[in-house]
Amino acid sequence: MKKLLALVLALLMVASMAVVASAEAPTKMTLILRAxxxxxxxxACLPAFEAEHNVxxxxxxxxxxxxxxxxxxxxxxxxxxxxxxxxxxSWMAEFTEYGVLANLSELxxxxxxxxxxxxTAICYVGEDVYPAPYxxxxxxxxxxxxxxEAAGYTAETIESLDDVLAICxxxxxxxxxxxxxxxxxxxxxxxxxxxxxxxxxxxxxxxNNQPIVNSDEFTAAVNAYLELIATGDAEVKxxxxxxxxxxxGTMGIGWPGWYKPTADSTADYCALSxxxxxGDTAFNANVYGVWTIGVPANAPDKxxxxxxLSYLMDADVQLSTVEMGGVPCRYSSLQNEEVLATYPQYEVxxxxxxxxxxxxxxxxxxxxxxxxxxxxxxIVNGVKTVDQGLADAQTALEKLMA
Amino acid sequence: MKKANGTxxxxxxxxxxxxxxxxxxxxxxxxxxTAYPLxxxxxxxxxDYNLLKSPKRGTNFIGLENYADLxxxxxxxxxxxxxxxxxIFAVIFEMVFGFLVALYVKSLKRFQxxxxxxxxxxxLLPTVTVALSWRMMLSPNYGIVNQVLTSLHxxxxxxxxxxxxxxxxxxxxxVWQNVPFVFLLLYAALQAVPMDQYEAARxxxxxxxxxxxxxxxxxxxxxLALCALxxxxxxxxxxxxxxxxxxxxxxxxxxxxxxxxxxxxxxTLDFGFGSAGAILMTLLVLILxxxxxxxxxx
Numbered sequence: 020m021k022k023l024l025a026l027v028l029a030l031l032m033v034a035s036m037a038v039v040a041s042a043e044a045p046t047k048m049t050l051i052l053r054a055x056x057x058x059x060x061x062x063a064c065l066p067a068f069e070a071e072h073n074v075x076x077x078x079x080x081x082x083x084x085x086x087x088x089x090x091x092x093x094x095x096x097x098x099x100x101x102x103x104x105x106x107x108x109s110w111m112a113e114f115t116e117y118g119v120l121a122n123l124s125e126l127x128x129x130x131x132x133x134x135x136x137x138x139t140a141i142c143y144v145g146e147d148v149y150p151a152p153y154x155x156x157x158x159x160x161x162x163x164x165x166x167x168e169a170a171g172y173t174a175e176t177i178e179s180l181d182d183v184l185a186i187c188x189x190x191x192x193x194x195x196x197x198x199x200x201x202x203x204x205x206x207x208x209x210x211x212x213x214x215x216x217x218x219x220x221x222x223x224x225x226x227n228n229q230p231i232v233n234s235d236e237f238t239a240a241v242n243a244y245l246e247l248i249a250t251g252d253a254e255v256k257x258x259x260x261x262x263x264x265x266x267x268g269t270m271g272i273g274w275p276g277w278y279k280p281t282a283d284s285t286a287d288y289c290a291l292s293x294x295x296x297x298g299d300t301a302f303n304a305n306v307y308g309v310w311t312i313g314v315p316a317n318a319p320d321k322x323x324x325x326x327x328l329s330y331l332m333d334a335d336v337q338l339s340t341v342e343m344g345g346v347p348c349r350y351s352s353l354q355n356e357e358v359l360a361t362y363p364q365y366e367v368x369x370x371x372x373x374x375x376x377x378x379x380x381x382x383x384x385x386x387x388x389x390x391x392x393x394x395x396x397x398i399v400n401g402v403k404t405v406d407q408g409l410a411d412a413q414t415a416l417e418k419l420m421a
Numbered sequence: 422m423k424k425a426n427g428t429x430x431x432x433x434x435x436x437x438x439x440x441x442x443x444x445x446x447x448x449x450x451x452x453x454x455t456a457y458p459l460x461x462x463x464x465x466x467x468x469d470y471n472l473l474k475s476p477k478r479g480t481n482f483i484g485l486e487n488y489a490d491l492x493x494x495x496x497x498x499x500x501x502x503x504x505x506x507x508x509i510f511a512v513i514f515e516m517v518f519g520f521l522v523a524l525y526v527k528s529l530k531r532f533q534x535x536x537x538x539x540x541x542x543x544x545l546l547p548t549v550t551v552a553l554s555w556r557m558m559l560s561p562n563y564g565i566v567n568q569v570l571t572s573l574h575x576x577x578x579x580x581x582x583x584x585x586x587x588x589x590x591x592x593x594x595x596v597w598q599n600v601p602f603v604f605l606l607l608y609a610a611l612q613a614v615p616m617d618q619y620e621a622a623r624x625x626x627x628x629x630x631x632x633x634x635x636x637x638x639x640x641x642x643x644x645l646a647l648c649a650l651x652x653x654x655x656x657x658x659x660x661x662x663x664x665x666x667x668x669x670x671x672x673x674x675x676x677x678x679x680x681x682x683x684x685x686x687x688x689t690l691d692f693g694f695g696s697a698g699a700i701l702m703t704l705l706v707l708i709l710x711x712x713x714x715x716x717x718x719x
């Protein structure tokens with residue numbers, strides 16, 4: 020009798036534990052994100068969502084290349100692994116054309132008016148929203164304060180690329196490095212060069228998406244870029260930041276997510292004026308590198324994914340990320356008085372985001388920048404002349420876009 | 422008699438069945454892990470298959486177009502040249518240094534074991550760790566190498582961004598990491614060389630160099646060939662160091678075949694093009710290593 024009672028009790032216990040476990044087992048969500056500050060700010064926001072929705076989030080932090088292939092590979096599965104993905108603005112055309120991302124409008128999500136309008140340009144296909152702009156990355160001119168002052172300038176008096184060159188040449192005369200550029204990959208080289216190209220009124224494709232990389236503006240921009248980089252060195256991201264921070268280097272194209280200037284920091288950043296020479300037309304010369312967030316079209320539970328996306332895009336949640344290095348694409352965060360009192364550089368970021376330029380929204384962008392970057396690399400290393408390199412790039416890109 | 426023959430036949434066929442049953446797991450694994458991917462790589466090499474685009478636009482059979490594009494592409498040709506150059510230099514340096522280290526350690530009367538362990542450390546480190554450590558040491562800002570050179574009033578370089586130094590720095594790092602592998606194989610081979618041959622040579626009055634060329638090297642020549650073969654194949658597959666440290670630049674001077682295929686085939690998800698490149702690379706490795714294989718088989 021005792022044995023029977025013990026057996027019944029044990030069975031009851033196991034059954035109740037199973038019931039409790041199944042009732043309370045949190046739903047697992049998998050997020051595939053770009054490693055770095057972009058991901059850290061999301062991770063910091065997740066616990067509140069996890070508690071509210073009884074979910075457990077696993078975050079995969081990947082480099083840009085791995086993130087692209089990770090999302091693409093998973094898109095082939097009928098039911099995907101990822102509930103939320105971070106997407107670079109330049110992949111948008113490809114991802115929407117080939118059905119990688121879910122239509123957020125159909126899932127009931129819409130972008131609100133607090134989001135800086137220019138940053139949403141690539142988020143729409145027709146009237147429908149696909150990803151939402153999450154991290155307001157936009158190219159800025161990272162500079163060492165002391166080196167700029169030594170050349171007789173301040174951030175406010177840098178009015179054209181001529182001024183940038185003058186500052187860098189002065190630094191070089193003083194035995195320091197002038198302009199530091201990122202020559203470690205095709206993508207970095209192209210993005211580093213784009214603000215210079217835009218300042219000369221050039222672009223990489225025309226209105227028919229055909230390459231125009233051997234135009235007069237492009238050639239002038241490359242020549243100016245060569246003059247600029249001759250004052251400095253090619254360095255990887257961490258070295259570039261260290262160079263400008265220590266004053267060993269003077270300037271470089273950077274992103275707000277790289278550096279958090281304070282009142283007593285040795286370096287700071289400003290937006291490029293967009294003018295090549297003093298008195299020239301000022302173009303929009305700040306290139307977007309906005310990291311958007313979206314829901315994969317094959318996400319296991321799209322409703323839950325949209326709930327997470329809505330939570331992460333919430334104005335208050337985004338404001339809370341500023342302290343951790345977040346750069347929301349929202350006026351309520353970037354123009355917040357308390358935020359500006361502590362982080363005055365957000366004013367610069369806000370202006371740059373209002374007038375930024377997205378990289379071409381073409382499905383072939385990955386191939387495009389790989390080809391262009393390879394030829395630019397040849398030019399900056401003196402393997403090809405400017406004319407030869409740009410002619411070769413034009414030929415290869417015409418073949419690609421045919 | 423008939424009955425006995427029948428029994429033998431039955432026994433033979435059951436032995437055959439047993440043998441086939443025992444072989445089948447290996448056969449299935451080989452089929453799934455080697456034959457199937459190989460077949461599809463060859464097949465995709467003749468198509469314009471793109472992972473993302475093909476489900477929508479379809480996959481077309483394009484014959485030898487991928488191969489023609491590869492062979493006519495200046496970057497691919499440069500990558501092949503870089504790879505062959507890298508493999509030749511890497512194998513020569515690794516073999517020479519590995520052999521010298523093996524001879525040195527074998528000659529030690531004391532501390533052979535700790536020396537062996539210490540020398541193996543670079544080979545035990547993950548390549549990513551090796552690459553990042555070297556990147557820090559060679560950083561133009563805070564790298565110890567440039568600091569030492571500056572203090573000695575010697576010229577400093579931006580090692581991985583300078584067209585004159587990038588390729589050679591990758592070679593130095595690869596040699597540093599892989600010399601221990603060569604050392605280990607040759608050290609093991611040296612243990613098997615009969616001591617009486619050395620004693621006889623010494624009695625005959627042979628010097629160190631003579632002993633090395635007439636006794637040591639002939640005795641370990643198969644190990645040397647195997648080592649060279651393995652290092653050639655491995656050098657041809659060089660990717661992680663290049664991808665982490667130079668990305669194939671500056672000006673494509675460090676781009677290897679694998680790096681090229683990553684940039685123009687894998688990263689862009691053009692798996693058809695990438696497959697054709699992989700097949701060409703395999704053929705190239707087979708041709709270059711056939712010398713060693715023939716030597717090993719003979």
